[in-house]
Amino acid sequence: xxxxxxxSLFIDCFPKLLSRLHITLYxxxxxxxFGMLLGTYIAVVRLYKVPVLSQLxxxxxxxxxxxxxxxxxYIVYIGxxxxxxxxxxxxxxxxxxxxxxxxxxxxxxxFLSEIIRSAVAGVDLGQTExxxxxxxxxLQTFRRIIAPQAxxxxxxxxxxxxxxxxxxxxxxxxxxxxxVIGVIKAISSNTYRxxxxxxxxxxxxxxxxxxxxxxxxxxxRKLGIKGTISGQG
Amino acid sequence: MGFQFDISFFVYExxxxxxxxxxVLLLSIVPLMVGLLLGTGIAIIRLFKVRALAQLFTIVVVxxxxxxxxxxxxxxxxxxxxxxxxxxxxxxxxxxxxxxxYTLIAVIGLSINATxxxxxxxxxxxxxxxxxxxxxxxxxxxxxxQMLKRIVIPQALPVAIPLIGSNLIGLIKGSAIAxxxxxxxxxxxxxFEANGNYKFLEAYLAAAIIYWALCILVERIVxxxxxxxGVYGKGGVV
Numbered sequence: 001x002x003x004x005x006x007x008s009l010f011i012d013c014f015p016k017l018l019s020r021l022h023i024t025l026y027x028x029x030x031x032x033x034f035g036m037l038l039g040t041y042i043a044v045v046r047l048y049k050v051p052v053l054s055q056l057x058x059x060x061x062x063x064x065x066x067x068x069x070x071x072x073x074y075i076v077y078i079g080x081x082x083x084x085x086x087x088x089x090x091x092x093x094x095x096x097x098x099x100x101x102x103x104x105x106x107x108x109x110x111f112l113s114e115i116i117r118s119a120v121a122g123v124d125l126g127q128t129e130x131x132x133x134x135x136x137x138x139l140q141t142f143r144r145i146i147a148p149q150a151x152x153x154x155x156x157x158x159x160x161x162x163x164x165x166x167x168x169x170x171x172x173x174x175x176x177x178x179x180v181i182g183v184i185k186a187i188s189s190n191t192y193r194x195x196x197x198x199x200x201x202x203x204x205x206x207x208x209x210x211x212x213x214x215x216x217x218x219x220x221r222k223l224g225i226k227g228t229i230s231g232q233g
Numbered sequence: 234m235g236f237q238f239d240i241s242f243f244v245y246e247x248x249x250x251x252x253x254x255x256x257v258l259l260l261s262i263v264p265l266m267v268g269l270l271l272g273t274g275i276a277i278i279r280l281f282k283v284r285a286l287a288q289l290f291t292i293v294v295v296x297x298x299x300x301x302x303x304x305x306x307x308x309x310x311x312x313x314x315x316x317x318x319x320x321x322x323x324x325x326x327x328x329x330x331x332x333x334x335y336t337l338i339a340v341i342g343l344s345i346n347a348t349x350x351x352x353x354x355x356x357x358x359x360x361x362x363x364x365x366x367x368x369x370x371x372x373x374x375x376x377x378x379q380m381l382k383r384i385v386i387p388q389a390l391p392v393a394i395p396l397i398g399s400n401l402i403g404l405i406k407g408s409a410i411a412x413x414x415x416x417x418x419x420x421x422x423x424x425f426e427a428n429g430n431y432k433f434l435e436a437y438l439a440a441a442i443i444y445w446a447l448c449i450l451v452e453r454i455v456x457x458x459x460x461x462x463g464v465y466g467k468g469g470v471v
Contacts, residue, residue, distance in 0.1 A: 004315040066402075066448035067441040068409030071420065075441060078434045082237065163299075170301035174413070181303070195311040202304040209299035 013200035023179035027169045030101050035108030042113035064110035069168050076103040100172045111161050119154030159216030163209045242432050246423045246439035253422040260408035268347025275352035297349045302407050306342040310414045339411035358393035390462045398455030402448050
């Protein structure tokens with residue numbers, strides 16, 4: 001019986017996989033940065049119930065949260081060139097990485113907007129009224145009273161979303177991005193084996209998500225927040 | 234070139250996607266049930282700190298929670314297909330790895346994944362019930378079963394139901410990853426139809442609409458159940 005798992009190959013895989021780690025982290029950081037910007041904007045639109053925009057934002061968040069990221073990746077990858085092409089701009093030659101980034105930003109923004117919205121909505125209305133009654137302006141109220149409490153509410157969910165985002169980036173390879181997962185194909189075409197490489201990738205993702213979780217545990221403890229349960233998806 | 238979108242093909246693909254809803258349900262409801270069952274077991278073992286088993290399950294749960302579903306499914310798929318041939322030979326089975334159903338592998342993989350997450354949900358739900366409640370139930374002479382049925386479960390359910398709901402949504406969306414290990418579900422089903430005319434956008438959008446509808450449905454059911462089980466949570470005095 002031939003060996004189905006070669007330990008030496010498993011160990012050899014790590015340098016090759018880690019050499020593409022920056023791509024995975026790059027996707028996570030960009031998705032978080034722009035997702036936070038877009039997500040905050042969506043949350044504000046929904047919290048202040050801006051007419052039309054608020055309904056659009058609600059539909060956007062519901063749709064993105066209701067479809068698998070795998071489907072979203074392909075819709076952005078195939079759909080965006082078609083939509084923009086209709087305006088006479090050809091973006092077919094854009095780097096795949098740009099489409100991947102856009103898909104993850106669009107996805108992350110929807111999840112983050114929900115976190116921001118529910119965190120701000122979770123602060124008691126009496127707090128705002130009390131702040132106004134002592135003569136604070138709107139901005140002061142938000143900065144000194146609402147934001148500190150909302151951050152406490154939102155931090156655990158934010159941690160879960162970032163860990164999910166990290167794990168979701170494992171699907172970027174389907175569009176041909178050579179990240180930690182994408183490089184496995186190159187390894188397996190050289191060695192005719194892939195189980196070891198996938199196991200090594202699993203180990204890398206485990207370490208990364210553990211580090212992230214620990215960071216958020218420390219932040220939560222500093223802010224005096226009780227833990228929550230991580231969800232799926 | 235103008236924007237080309239074949240509405241009639243899109244509608245046709247929605248019809249195809251609807252036909253594959255049972256596959257998605259198989260890939261999400263079965264893992265949910267298995268996950269609830271095994272997850273409860275793991276949660277109880279970890280809560281009561283059963284020696285050796287509790288530590289073992291803690292390691293497994295912590296590890297699997299950090300690994301993307303794609304990798305869990307791929308590793309399971311590769312391990313099964315690689316080891317099946319020699320296993321079948323030693324057992325004198327007249328089967329090869331080509332006879333294994335990919336759907337079955339996906340169901341098993343998703344079940345393992347669901348077990349991990351649901352064990353955490355159930356553990357948190359049981360922990361949310363104050364230990365004074367257990368003591369009070371014992372002190373008035375209830376048996377363990379009575380205590381679970383009358384005191385613990387009614388208080389743990391309102392905590393668990395929304396979390397179970399979001400896990401079911403996670404499983405429905407996670408079932409899409411099964412398409413990457415050649416399971417014919419909504420995505421592969423609709424893509425197959427688009428292979429002839431390259432109208433893949435219509436195929437993916439049709440799949441998206443169906444996933445969206447399924448998720449909204451689950452959200453509605455969860456919201457309904459929440460109002461039903463929430464009756465115990467209402468504050469105030471009698």
